[in-house]
Structure formats: C-alpha cells, structure tokens
Amino acid sequence: MSQMLARRYELIEKIGEGGMAVVYKARCTYLDRWVAIKVLRDQYANNPEFVDRFQREARAAARLAHPNIVSIYDVGEDQGQHFIVMEYVQGENLKNYLSSRGTLSPQAVADVGRQVAAALAHAHCRGIIHRDIKPHNLLITPEGQVKVTDFGIARAAAASSLTETGVVLGSVHYFSPEQARGGAVDARSDIYALGVVLYELLTGELPFTGDSPIAVALRHLDSEPRPITELCSHVPEGLDQTIMKAMAKNPVDRYQTAGELSLDLGKIAGRTTAQDEPTRILTATPMPGKKTAVSGQHRPSRRAVVWTTATLLLLAVLAGTFFLFRYYFLVPVVDVPPLIGLPAEEAKRLLDEKGLVYEVLREEYDEEAAGIVLDQYPEPGALRKSGVGEKVKVVLSKGRELAEVPDVRGQTQAIAESMLSQENLKIAGVREEFDPVTPVGLVLGQEPAPRTQVPAGAGVTLVLSLGPPPQPVVIPDWAGEDVNLVQDEINELGLKLDSIKEEPSNIYSVGKVIRTDPPAETTVTEGDNISLIVSQGPSVDAKSVTFPLSFVVPEGPTRQLVEVWVISEDNKQRVFNERLEPGKKVTLSLVASPQSKVRVDLDGQVWKEYSVSDGSST
Template identity: 35%
Template sequence: MLLEIGKKIGERYKIIRHIGTGGMANVYLGHDLILDRDVAVKVLRYDFQNNKEALRRFQREALSATQLIHPNIVGVYDVDEDNGLQYIIMEYVEGTDLKKYIEKNGKASPEEAIHIMSQVLSAMALAHRNRIIHRDIKPQNLLIDKDNTIKVTDFGIAVALSDTSITQTNTLLGSVHYISPEQARGSMTTIKSDIYALGIVLYELLNGKVPFDGESAVSIALKHFQEPMPSIREQNPEIPQSLENVILKATAKEPIDRYESCEDMLHDLESSLSPSRAHEEVFTPAAMLDETKVLEPIKVPDKTQKEQTVTATTVEDSTAQKEKERNSKKEKKSKKKKWIFAILFLIAAIAIAAFAIFMNREPDPVEVPAISNVNENTARSLLQEANLTVGEVIEEYNEEVAEGFVIRTNPESGEFLPPSSEVDLYISLGNEPVIFDDYLGENYSDARSELRELGFMVERENVYDESESGTVLGQSIDPNTEVVAKGTKVVLTVSMGEQTYTMENLSGLNREAVESYADEYGLNVDFNEEASDEIAEGLVLSQSISPLSNFNRGDNITVTISSGPAEPEIVTFSKEITIPFEAPQEESSSEESNSESNSSESASQPARNHVIIYMKDADHKIEDVFREFDIKEEQKVTLNFRILEGENGAYIVERDGKVIMEEDNLTE
C-alpha cells in the first residue's frame, strides 16, 4: 500500500511521487516545505508497522545513520513517526544507481573502477569506525549523482532486516550475488562481510557482470562458499594482476584472509596501477598455504613380543609368588582393619584439601576487549560486559581517530586481567588546533603550500589591485585564531595586479559622453579643439589612447573635439594703379551761344575727372562702390586686397562714367 501523492508527513514533507520499494520500506520523492528542497522519504512498510522488533531496529539504526556525515554517504536529515508511520528523511540524490550505470555503460576501465570504488571504500571506512555494518552492499545501493559522485545508501535498513530474520524473495535475489560465504552459511556478519561484497562490486565494475550466477538464490549462495573466484584477467588480460589481487583478497573464502579494514583495501586499490606492482604474483589465501600435519602413529607391540614378555615374567616370578601368598595370608587379617582406616583418612584429607583449594583459587582472567575507534560510552559498556572497570580517562589530540572516540587502552586489547581490573581509556580530542598565521602581503603560492601542508583546504579569490600580482590581500580566517587545520577551508583574496581595460573607439561621441566614459574607468581626460571639414562640430575627432589598446585606471587621455570646418586663411596684398587725367573736350558749335554766356564762369573753375573704383575681395563686392573721388590730374591709388586663400581679387575704374581700367584674377 503506497502513500497518496500530495500527502504531508510531519506537517512538513510533501509526497511528490513514488521512487522505489525495498525489503522493509517504500521510498518517495518529497519536498521539504520549510527548507524548500527536495528530499527522499523512506517509510516503513505497513506490513512491518506492528513488528516491534522491526520498529525498534528501524529507529535505532536510522538514528545511528545520522552520525555518518560523509560526502559519499546519503545524508539522513530527520527520523520520526507520523500517526504510527515510521519514516526517515534523507538526502535526495538526482541521478541513477551503479547497477543501471553498469547496464548502460558496460565494463569500466581500471582507472574508472578505482575512482568509483575509492569513494565507496572511504564511506564504508567511516561506517565501520562507527561500528555500523552495512550487510547489504550492492550496486543498487550505490547511487551516482549528476556530478558523478558516489553516494552509499540504505545504512541501517539492511541491519534491521538481518536482525529481525525477515526474508523476502525479491530482496534475497537482489542481494545474494554479493553475499559473503559466512552470511550464506548463516554465520555472524562482520566488517569483512562488507569487504567481501565490495570485492564483488569491483569485479562487476571491471567485468560488467557478477562472478556467480544461477537459476535460484540457493544455487548462487552455494557458489559463494564452494567455487573459486573466476579470474577476471582470463576475460580481460589488460587488467593488471595487482588489480585482480585486490578482488581476490577482498573475496577470500575465509574472513581471516581478507583485508582487515576498508582503509587497507583502499590503500591497496589506489596503488594497484603503480608500475612497481606490474609483475605482482597471484594472490593466494594463507588458509590454502597451510600444510597438512602428519601425526606419527602410536607403536603397539605385536603378539609374539607380548607372549615372550608374559612367559618370561611368569617363569621368573612363580616361585616367589607362592612364598608370598603364604606370608600374606597370615598378615592379611591383621592389616585389613588398618587399611580401612587409612583409606577413610586419606579420602577425608583429599576432600578437605580440594575444598581449601577451591575456596582459595584465583578467578579466571578476562580479556581486554578491542574498543578502539568506538565512542566513550560504548567503550564503558563493553568493559562492563567484560567484567572490567574504567580507570583513568586521558584525553589527547589524534588525527586518525574522531573526537570522543577511543584511541587505545592501557592495558592493550587482547591482554588478560583479573576480573574488575581497571583499564585506562585514551580518548581523542580530534585534530589538534593551530594558531592561524597572518598571510597578508605574502606570495599566494608560498602561503598555499604552507596551509596545505598543515591540512587546510585553500581556495583562491582573485581581485584587481595596485599590489603586485599574486600578493595575498585578505584571508577568511583572522590571524591568531585557534582553528583545526585538517579539512578546514580557508579563502585567500589574491591580487591580480591593476585591472587592464580595452579602450573603446570614442569617435562620434560628444564631450559629455567622453567625460562619462572617463569617470567609469577612472581616466584623467584633457580636451583639445581642432577644426574639421569631416567631423561635425562638438564630436570627437581623435584620442591619444588608440582604440583596442589597453589602459589602467588613473591613466591620462587627451581627446580632440571638432570645432567644425576651419576658417579660410586671409591673404593680403596691395595693388598700385595710376588713374590718368583727361581734360574735358570743347562742346559743339550749337552750344557755343550758351557756353559764351558762361564762359566767364568756366574760366574761373579748373577741369576735373570724376573717378569711381569698384573692388572685389573678402570684404568687398565688385558691384559695390569702393571709392569715389575727383581728380584734376593723373593720380596714383593703392588698393589693399584681403582675399580668402585660393580665391581671386578684382577691381574696375570708371572715369567720368566710362570704364578706363579693370583687372581680375588678382592674387598675391
């Protein structure tokens, strides 16, 4: 029975759609209405709701899974119940699982397989350090998100399924391909059971299919502890022996021959393609190397030897025996009573001695349990179960053991102590903090190397600045701050030098637009003006920083603005002319009578010529009178011309109404 789409769980998580079904739970895509994010909602199936043991395991293991914070483990956000409905809210991984990935892409290259398995082993190492055994590792439980990051899922659910002895045919068929021999035999599972499954997954990645298959789950399970692991190199000789050895060691039939931890397997896997391991021998489990011990048979004397011994003894002792029998009959009666009392006394003495020994014997010693990498509360419980007590608790920094977990004990695990003895616990404080230094002004490469060596994750943030390129200008952690280095991210702000810009073509812009551009990029601008027949007045004619060249803030630029067409150049020159005088002519005879009457008056006035001069230059037009005067005699006149460069001057002289002189095309 599935949940209704749109149903709200815990008044917070809205069901979007059904994703899949597992052995004990249904999984849905949900949406967190408070944090506005998609989540995976895993709900315990209705047929297990009344199973108290399943409920208890589901809740306990789900809560344990919240401790597993790792980039390659699906995060568990919330564990709760809603009207009897048990649910877990987990990180939603958008992508596919490794099984579908293999079906789609086929065999993985050695490098790709190592990359994938390294992520899985890193996640499982953390789980095992927290005493959590997955028990159901298979490609279906290894998710791949859109960034090709592996996410291990279904922590705790597989444990609950195992602990409550729940069997589901579909689940068994899905997991039996990865089941360890000890699981197939019904024995207790350990971290080495998970390591076996990881070896099978690595085999499947490299080969594209599982090593053991069959028509039924039982036949497949039998193959796991009866048949040898198929050689992957026979199917793909390009796989190096060193990589196949990782599979062979992880999938050894006996747990003692497998890797001690996921860290050991990870280390071996990451070095498997190293040239130094190119000629590695095939891995052979130690259990197969033990020689059969031959026991020497006990020698029994043959019949002839026995008869000879008996005969010799009989002949030798027959005479003495008869004599001894006669003497013994006499003494038998007298000694009989003494022997009875002696035996009774001896029995009593033995009983008393045995009682005394029993009362005074020391109790059997107890073994110090292995409690490294467990939290302090769990360690105390394990010591109490072993009939030991906690002595001194010593705290110290440790890079390998998480804070609050046991580093080691004193005495060490495996030693035998009298009951109720004290065992000292060394508890990890985690990584030792360091005092963060002041890196301002230092070279980024040097600062990064130093920080990485300490264990910091360094990120760079570039800014433009007047400082030399590569200089550290800021740091996200203040100097003299106490901080744990390992895994801590620090951001260093680094100078890229002065910012360089590309000059635009300012042609056609007016003065206001140029000033706005200069303000935006921090330029100091000077303006000039220059006449231009081609560029309109007020627009940019030229610029001192040419277009597409680089410049920095604070640079100077000179911009020339067009003042419009240039004024023509004025050419000045002078022209001297001589205006001749012409005496007036006598009038005709018909007029003589009139002239006679005025003869006396004419004789009294001198003769004159009336002169008019017309001139053309920059200041005068030829049709306008330039000068007008009378002359009584020949007269020289100087004409001062002002003409535009490339143009001509001209003049006309009229005397008494007649043109007597004219000239054009005058130049300097």
C-alpha cells in the first residue's frame, strides 16, 4: 500500500486502528528509519478545535524522553490528513499479549507496573497527565520492555466536544472514580488506572464490569473489586496491597506519586530502577587459599604514601585545568539572538544554530498566542560562548487564560453565580422567560452554552424561568350572580380581583353583580385584574323599576294556562296569558313600582310570587 505522506514518510502497512486514529508502519526517507504514524480519522481531523488541541498536546508529549515512553518525532498535516510520527516499537500491546498468553506471573506484573509507573513519574514531573492508561496503550517488546504510548491524545479528546462510543467503551473499565463523576483529574487518576491494569494482568479479569458504560462507571464509584486472593491464590501479600492501594476510591488514600509506586513495585519485582539503587560500601573479601599481602611483607612508609597521593592529585588538577581551558576558553563567542515574538520552536532552532542551550524559565498567560516568546535572559546582543552549555532562558506565552463555562441550568440564580465565580466568570445579565417545565426562579438557559471555552473574567447571561406561560381566559357573564360566588370563580380562573364598586340598580337586588370591567365575553390572560360593579338595590326615589322575570313551566298537564300578574296596593294587572307545554322557558322584563309584587299562576292556581324590591326572580 506504499503511499507518501508529507513527501517524507512512506506508508508501508496498517498495523492498528482505534476510535480516533489509524496506525501505519512507515519509513522515514530522510533518516532511513522505521517509524509508526498515527493518522487522525476524518471526524476528528475535520474538527478545528480538536486538531489544535491535539497538536499542542502532542508537542508537549514530544518533550518527554524516557526509555518507557514511546518517543514522538513529528506532528504534521498533509492534504487535510493530520498525523503524528512516533517511535516504531517491535512487539504488541498488553491487551493482545494478555489475550494470547494469559495472565502474567506476580513478578512479571510487578515488573510491568514498575516500568509504567516510572514512565508516568517522568511525565507527571513535567505537568503531563496521560488520562487514558489501559492495556491497549501499553506496548511490550520481545525483550520485556514496556513503553507507554498516546500521551496527550486522551487529553485532547477529553477537551473537545466530540464523543466516540468505541473510545468510551474501551476506556471506562479503567476510569478513576473522579473521571467517572466528571471531576478534576490529576496524576493520581493515572495511578488508579494503572492499578486496574495490574489487577487485570494478574487475575485475567477486570475489577468492574457492567451492561453499559454508565453501569461500569457507577461501579467504580460505589463498589469494591473482588479480592485478588480469590482469583490468584499465589499472589504475594505485598503486591496485593500495592495494587489495592493504587485503586483506592479516594485519591488521598492512593500513592501520591507514580515514583513511590514504581519504587514499591521494583522491590516486589526483585529489582529497583537505576536511580533508586541504594549506595553500597563494598569491602574486599580474600580468595580462599590465598594470603593477604599485609603480614610478612614490607609496608610503605607514611611519608611515601603522602607524597605519592599529593603527586597524583596535582597531576589530576593540571590535566583537568588543561581540558577545562580547551573546553571553555578555546571556543567561539556568539551574540545572543533576539527571540521575543518568535514561536518557541523557531527560538530553539536559532539557539541551536548558535550553540546555545534553550531553556524555558516560566510560562505566563498573555494576549500573545500560546508558545510565543515574551521575554528572554540574557538580552539580545549579549555575548556567550558557543557549544559549552551556556543557557538562554525564555518566558513563553500560554495564550489568553481561558475558563470553561459550567452548566448552571436548573440552579437558582445565587447558586449559579457562585458556580461561575469558582471558574473566574461572572453574570453578564439576567432575563426572564416563561417555560412549561422549569420551576419558577431556576435557570433554564445560559449564554454561552455549558463547556464553552471563554476568556477568564468573561460574563455569562442567565435566563430565569417564570414558570408556565399564562393561559387565555374568557370572562363569563356574571350579571345577577351573588358577589361572593363570583369572587371564588375569579380566583379559580387565575384572575385577580382589583376592586368592587357599588351602584344603585332597579334590575338587580342588593349584592348581585351588575357587570364586570372588562365586560363579559372579553378574552384576558391569567393574572390580569378584573373589577366588579355590584348592586346597592333600587334607587330610593325611584317610582318604577325594571324587574327581570325568568322561569320554566313545571311538569304537569299539557298546555297549562300560564298567567303573570303585577299587583300593587291599588291595582292588579295581568301582563302575560298563554297556554304552554311543560319545560317551556318564559323570560319577561316588567316595569313596576318597587313596592309591587309579581305573581305567576298555573291553571288559575298561584304557583310563585316575587317582590319587585328583590331586583329579579333569580
């Protein structure tokens, strides 16, 4: 499948693939050596946010130089294909190794763990957390050397908005509890994941399994793993305790550094790393059958020993002075180049050409893009000796300080303000909207959206819920209804009673509703105000009033004779006379003096009688 990448790397064959990238064995035509090239899949390569972070993290990981870490040689892009070039490692990953050969012996597990922990200690000291330690990312050579790969890729994936199901399924078994709950991750998270890997290499089983990634993550939070001794009876007690300490739920209870873990595992494996080897004082032991050359032989005088020692020391000083003179004084002197405003890579290249050593003094947040030199020591133009290790220290920009917007939806305004303050953000404004689901007073939306990266100190606009939107209400016709009953109905309709006014009425009796404001049949909204105009009864000086009469003919003979009479002190007048069927409704508006009475007769018999002063027949 020979194919050239960046006109330098000849792709030979595909040797692996994962959720984020495809890995190829390739040959670097410039240096004539084998390399491994990881090419990002399209869904990642087409995401600028992910690619930018991926490149920065890969460059940071490229600074790692350790025998147990896969070296990163290059990061690049060719016709939309983003890739990283790494050391090619002969061997296979530990997941495949475990599948094909079965569990490892306790000593082999301790040795693997020692090497991985040493690699993590090297990275952690340089501020790099792996975040995705699992057997798939640990390569083992035929000689038993273990190398950690994919530094920086997991961090770039975690920081992007992309989610790859395969990646989650492959990693959740090794998540630390703080990763499972979405909390802050530090070096101790890598230590927990390494503990899970060692548990699996020793027992052949994962400590936590489940039907879904969420189920597995929850078990990391609230379940204890099956004791190792139940699955591997011959495990040394020290190794059991070391693995379980690394897998402690609380980060405080774990090893606090990977270096501590490496040291303990090295002791269990029967060897320690070179830097941890204790200094020993060795004494010579005479060989059997031989005599020591002390007794029976001539001993040199004390003065001879002193002169001989002094002579040797003088010769050593003279030789050292000679070589120091050649090394330090007989070298060219160069000007320190101006580096301010240059990218770090360019600054390092210029210093390399001058024979000077590039060193980062510190990094600061600044308006300049990340990786730009902000200051340098010594200043440009200073004279320094080339090729003798003289350093030029630089201050690099970390770019603008960013903050991640927290998700404050569902919180009160006070809690949301506290959460924003913890992330160095503030409330820019508040507006209110109706929402049928979110309770009144809680945050239903925010701008910018959660997990957006914004400059530190920026403002976030909150949208608070006013509860469900008000519904339209049609005002009923309450004319003639009792005012107390009408007030209850107003409350039930979600309206507010604004006022009750009284006025005389020749039609409605005292305490009856004459009309409403707004009028009946008007459409209003829940929460609106409404006023009632209530009858005081007829005017005192009224000579005649209008009396509304309404009734339904009761059950009885068909075609009953219905008569309506208006009766005063000196007069009796029939105002209605018809034969009607039962159930027929009669509605009349009668004019009479307030002292009059209205009587209804059925077939000549008195059925009902009303006082006109009552205002109506209802």
